[in-house]
Amino acid sequence: MRAKIGILTVSDRAYRGVYEDRGGPAIHEYMNEALTNEWEPVAKVVPDELDAIQAALIELVDERDCSLVVTTGGTGPALRDITPEATEAVCGKMMPGFGELMRQVSLQYVPTAILSRQTAGVRGKALIVNLPGKPSAIRDCLDAVMPAIPYCIDLIEGACLTTDERRIVAFRPKA
Amino acid sequence: MRAKIGILTVSDRAYRGVYEDRGGPAIHEYMNEALTNEWEPVAKVVPDELDAIQAALIELVDERDCSLVVTTGGTGPALRDITPEATEAVCGKMMPGFGELMRQVSLQYVPTAILSRQTAGVRGKALIVNLPGKPSAIRDCLDAVMPAIPYCIDLIEGACLTTDERRIVAFRPKA
Amino acid sequence: MRAKIGILTVSDRAYRGVYEDRGGPAIHEYMNEALTNEWEPVAKVVPDELDAIQAALIELVDERDCSLVVTTGGTGPALRDITPEATEAVCGKMMPGFGELMRQVSLQYVPTAILSRQTAGVRGKALIVNLPGKPSAIRDCLDAVMPAIPYCIDLIEGACLTTDERRIVAFRPKA
Numbered sequence: 001m002r003a004k005i006g007i008l009t010v011s012d013r014a015y016r017g018v019y020e021d022r023g024g025p026a027i028h029e030y031m032n033e034a035l036t037n038e039w040e041p042v043a044k045v046v047p048d049e050l051d052a053i054q055a056a057l058i059e060l061v062d063e064r065d066c067s068l069v070v071t072t073g074g075t076g077p078a079l080r081d082i083t084p085e086a087t088e089a090v091c092g093k094m095m096p097g098f099g100e101l102m103r104q105v106s107l108q109y110v111p112t113a114i115l116s117r118q119t120a121g122v123r124g125k126a127l128i129v130n131l132p133g134k135p136s137a138i139r140d141c142l143d144a145v146m147p148a149i150p151y152c153i154d155l156i157e158g159a160c161l162t163t164d165e166r167r168i169v170a171f172r173p174k175a
Numbered sequence: 176m177r178a179k180i181g182i183l184t185v186s187d188r189a190y191r192g193v194y195e196d197r198g199g200p201a202i203h204e205y206m207n208e209a210l211t212n213e214w215e216p217v218a219k220v221v222p223d224e225l226d227a228i229q230a231a232l233i234e235l236v237d238e239r240d241c242s243l244v245v246t247t248g249g250t251g252p253a254l255r256d257i258t259p260e261a262t263e264a265v266c267g268k269m270m271p272g273f274g275e276l277m278r279q280v281s282l283q284y285v286p287t288a289i290l291s292r293q294t295a296g297v298r299g300k301a302l303i304v305n306l307p308g309k310p311s312a313i314r315d316c317l318d319a320v321m322p323a324i325p326y327c328i329d330l331i332e333g334a335c336l337t338t339d340e341r342r343i344v345a346f347r348p349k350a
Numbered sequence: 351m352r353a354k355i356g357i358l359t360v361s362d363r364a365y366r367g368v369y370e371d372r373g374g375p376a377i378h379e380y381m382n383e384a385l386t387n388e389w390e391p392v393a394k395v396v397p398d399e400l401d402a403i404q405a406a407l408i409e410l411v412d413e414r415d416c417s418l419v420v421t422t423g424g425t426g427p428a429l430r431d432i433t434p435e436a437t438e439a440v441c442g443k444m445m446p447g448f449g450e451l452m453r454q455v456s457l458q459y460v461p462t463a464i465l466s467r468q469t470a471g472v473r474g475k476a477l478i479v480n481l482p483g484k485p486s487a488i489r490d491c492l493d494a495v496m497p498a499i500p501y502c503i504d505l506i507e508g509a510c511l512t513t514d515e516r517r518i519v520a521f522r523p524k525a
Contacts, residue, residue: 077270077297078330085268093427093435096271096446097453097464103272104279111322111346114272115330122427147461155428155465171461252445252472253505260443271446278447279454286497286521289447290505 003039003159005031006060006069006126008046008053010083011133014073015047023072026135030142037162042066048074053086061090061126067158068149069126070142073133075118083130084117091121091128095152098129098145105144106137120145125158147171178214178334180206181235181244181301183221183228185258186308189248190222198247201310205317212337217241223249228261236265236301242333243324244301245317248308250293259292262303266296270327273304273320280319281312295320300333322346353389353509355381356410356419356476358396358403360433361483364423365397373422376485380492387512392416398424403436411440411476417508418499419476420492423483425468433480434467441471441478445502448479448495455494456487470495475508497521 007027013019028041042064046052053074060066074083088094098120106113118130118141127149131138150161150170163170182202188194203216217239221227228249235241249258263269273295281288293305293316302324306313325336325345338345357377363369378391392414396402403424410416424433438444448470456463468480468491477499481488500511500520513520 076330077268077302077327079332081268093431093467095427095465095467096449097466099271100275100450100453101457101464103275107276110348111344112326112348114276114320114323115270115327116272117268117270119271127427145464148464151462152427152465155426157429173460173462251505252443252477252502254507256443274446275450278450282451285523286519287501287523289451289495289498290445290502291447292443292445 001159003037003161004042004064004066005039006064006066007041007043008056008060008069008071009044010046010048010053010071010074012047012080014045021045022135023131023133023138026138027070027072027131030139034142034146034163034168035161036164037160048080048082050082050086050089053083054090057086057090057123057128061123061128066126067153068161069128071128071130072138075116075130075132077115077117081117084119087119087121087128087130091123093122095120095122101144102141105140109140122156125156127152127156127158143168176334178212178336179217179239179241180214181239181241182216182218183231183235183244183246184219185221185223185228185246185249187222187255189220196220197310198306198308198313201313202245202247202306205314209321209338209343210336211339212335223255223257225257225261228258229265232261232265232298232303236298236303241301242328243336244303246303246305247313250291250305250307252290252292256292258305259294262294262296262305266298266303268297270295270297276319277316280315284315297331300331302327302331302333318343351509353387353511354392354414354416355389356414356416357391357393358406358410358419358421359394360396360398360403360421360424362397362430364395371395372485373481373483373488376488377420377422377481380489384492384496384513384518385511386514387510398430398432400432400436400439403433404440407436407440407473407478411473411478416476417503418511419478421478421480422488425466425480425482427465427467431467434469437469437471437478437480441473443472445470445472451494452491455490459490472506475506477502477506477508493518
């Protein structure tokens with residue numbers, strides 16, 4: 001099974017084209033470096049609207065068969081930031097450990113890391129993970145959670161991800 | 176804009192006057208030391224009742240135009256402790272990073288820090304943050320989260336807070 | 351009051367008898383080592399079904415008068431893992447600090463600790479705590495949260511637990 005990975009940029013400005021999407025490409029580049037299995041990106045850009053984000057997440061999981069969907073943007077406290085709520089609305093199970101760890105790691109760089117409301121959850125056979133909008137913060141967060149992602153996707157019966165161990169050591173407990 | 180800060184003491188005993196409110200004054204004193212902008216406290220004392228806490232939070236934000244509301248008390252596991260539930264009920268967005276960091280900091284002092292259910296959230300243009308009841312724990316928690324609060328309130332379009340950098344270095348990322 | 355402690359094993363395989371329950375006995379053994387008060391275990395094994403877990407938790411708290419109920423199993427991301435949802439459904443109050451600390455401690459051993467969705471909450475005069483399924487992880491988690499459990503149960507008016515201080519130093523703040 002060729003793994004599909006959804007990359008969802010959530011940004012009013014990127015959606016209207018007044019701002020270049022830098023988060024989506026940063027995730028694409030990261031996955032290219034980290035993964036050794038064959039994989040296919042499915043990229044989308046949506047505005048900061050609850051309905052649009054939910055619809056995109058559902059499409060990426062239910063129709064496009066992504067095993068992993070990574071979002072960028074919309075996790076702060078501002079009025080339009082609504083990505084975590086959209087994520088929670090489409091997930092059957094929430095995974096609080098992802099947000100906790102990503103905030104903890106980001107706190108090493110900036111005290112405002114606690115303002116990020118990023119979370120993660122499972123919808124069907126897909127893991128959905130919220131990332132920040134800023135490319136450098138995206139890398140810090142992915143470095144923290146990526147070691148646990150392949151095993152998580154095994155457990156929910158998604159595609160098998162393998163990583164370049166010089167970059168990311170994916171952990172799979174021995175049965 | 177002169178910043179208004181709500182200070183809400185939640186305590187059956189303080190409300191009935193059988194116990195001196197020490198949490199509210201500790202928050203007031205802390206803000207006097209930390210803030211360099213002009214600000215006005217709006218203090219209230221309510222019993223540990225869901226309706227009374229919700230009504231006070233709504234009044235402080237919607238009618239009194241507070242940009243920040245800090246509560247003290249009612250965050251433990253006991254039957255009457257209901258401040259986090261009241262906070263969640265009036266907030267449009269929850270900010271889990273505040274509670275996580277405050278518990279982590281308090282864990283350096285007491286293993287019972289995990290019993291605190293304190294949280295934070297946004298209602299309109301105000302940030303609401305739950306603090307413990309004990310003055311020394313209030314200071315430890317505020318030291319941890321205060322560096323992120325001015326930027327959070329910028330993002331939700333509340334008043335501009337500035338801090339005495341000998342006390343608190345407020346972080347505002349460069350755009 | 352003789353303390354009753356519920357030990358709930360959540361596992362399809364243990365329930366059908368195709369797999370020996372190792373989590374329940376590990377919790378029993380741990381409590382025998384850690385506690386110095388008289389206590390009585392009330393052990394149950396249920397399958398990974400929301401209704402069965404909820405019914406067992408309610409019985410252990412409401413009918414069997416347990417002051418503490420410890421679950422093992424069912425906290426991962428897989429389709430059948432549903433223990434945290436069952437716990438939340440029967441609790442009047444959630445205690446997020448337990449899950450945060452247990453994940454943080456487990457992260458010292460395995461990066462997949464963030465996949466655990468374990469939580470804790472209060473139902474009436476009982477504290478319910480989710481633990482992992484693996485005996486070694488059970489011990490690591492209990493070592494982390496046990497110092498706070500006796501005081502938590504004091505606050506919710508359950509039985510008085512005392513610990514062997516060579517094993518666990520239970521913390522009770524001075525009034």
